[in-house]
Amino acid sequence: MLVPFLIMLREGLEAALIVGIIASYLRQTGRGAWMPAVWIGIFLAASLALFVGAGLQFVSAEFPQRQQEMFEAVVGLIAVAVLTWMVFWMRRAAKGLRRELTGALDSAFASGHSHTYALIAMVFLAVAREGLESVFFLLAVFQQSQGSAAPVGALLGVACSVVAGWAFYRGSLRLNLKHFFRLTGLFILLVAAGLLAGSVRAMHEAGWWNHAQQVLFDLNASLPLDTPLGSVFAGVFGYQPAPSLSEVVAYVGYLLFTLLIFFSPDRPAAVAARVETAS
Template sequence: MLVPFLIMLREGIEAALIVGIIASYLQQTGRGQWMPAVWIGVFLAAALALLVGGGLELVSAEFPQKQQELFEGIVGLVAVGILSSMVFWMRKVARSIKHSLHQSLDHALTGSRHQVIALIAMVFFAVAREGLETVFFLLAVFQQSDGLGAPVGALLGLILAIIVGFLIYSGSMRLNLGAFFRWTGLFILVVAAGILANSVQALHEAGVWNHWQTVLFDFSATLPMDGSLGSVLAGMFGYQDAPTASTLGAYLIYLVIALVMFFLPAAPITCAPRPSSSVANP
């Protein structure tokens, strides 16, 4: 429950910041009449995310067991790639995202003869990225967890993100976005390592990956995955009580490489000044 809650909270706040920056800039430049087009873009992006997520879930439910394992493994690998790129993309562009959005808005409203369509498309693509990232992550989590904990956690995270986004936009709340995105990004990388290990296991059960299947150790007697603590660790970090060389190797190799890249100094961005607003300075 905690993992989908935090992911939805992070992704929701990120999407809310994008919409908030757009709305604030339109108001500041006397173009508030364009806000209906912004909301159309937001709703279309949300509809696309729901359509893709629901469609993939319905299609996978019809698969036989082996095909379901293969689908779970593929979705997990896609989720790991998306989660990783999301963390490093935000780390790279966080300081220039406000300037980039302002430029995109100006281009949509002054550089196109079809201003409404251009603005809707600009908002749609900006928000759809967040929605599709979330869809693939939640698919991977839902397939690797049982019960209603994951959907409830995701829903609570989304609700809280909407509230926080509104409070930040209205000026009622100031959030240290730098610390927020830094710590949630670190958590996401650890979660992604667990999803990768489970995806390797799913590919093995689907008969696609059968290398390095030696069990390295077995904690099933002392810390079983179906126990209270084991289930929490499995849901949050992909814990396996009897990992093989391939699953544990994938987990450790990914985590080491990702953490080294995460803690390396970010490359400076010289094309845009650093925003002075705390809302646009994650």
């Protein structure tokens, strides 16, 4: 439950942050009459995400066992790519997000095109991106977990993000977004590493990858999956008590590569560009 809750909280908060910036800017500039267009964009994006998620889940349920393993591996790899991109995109874009959105709104209202369609498209694209990212992540998590805990956690995360987004719009929320996205970004990278290792395991079970399959260590005697701590580690970090060499290499290699970039300081050129833009 914890992993889908935190991921959907972050994904939902990203979408709520963008929508909140757009809505508050419309209100501040006397354009509140265009708020229905914002709701239409949200509705269309949410409908698209639900349609894609339901379609993929329905199609995968019809697959035989080997094809299901293939599908699980592909969805897991897509989820890892999406989560990684999400972490580094928000890390780069968070500082100038408000300026970019308000500039795009001003351009849309200043152009000769329909304001309503431009506004619907802006909201739709922003929310649809977060929604489709969530679809692939949740598919990967649901395929690697059992029971109703994961769906319940995802729904709770969405509900909390909606409340937080409304509070942000009303001005009652003072959240340090930089620290929030940094902490959740680090957590997401750990989750993505577990998903990558699980995808490597699914690729082996599907017959796509048969190299380096020797068991590196076995912790079944000390921390099996059927214990509370083992199940928590498995659900959060993709823990396996007897992983193969290829799974460990994928897990550790991914973390070393992404954490090195994650904790690296901003490049001088990027810092100079932001200083020049701010001045």
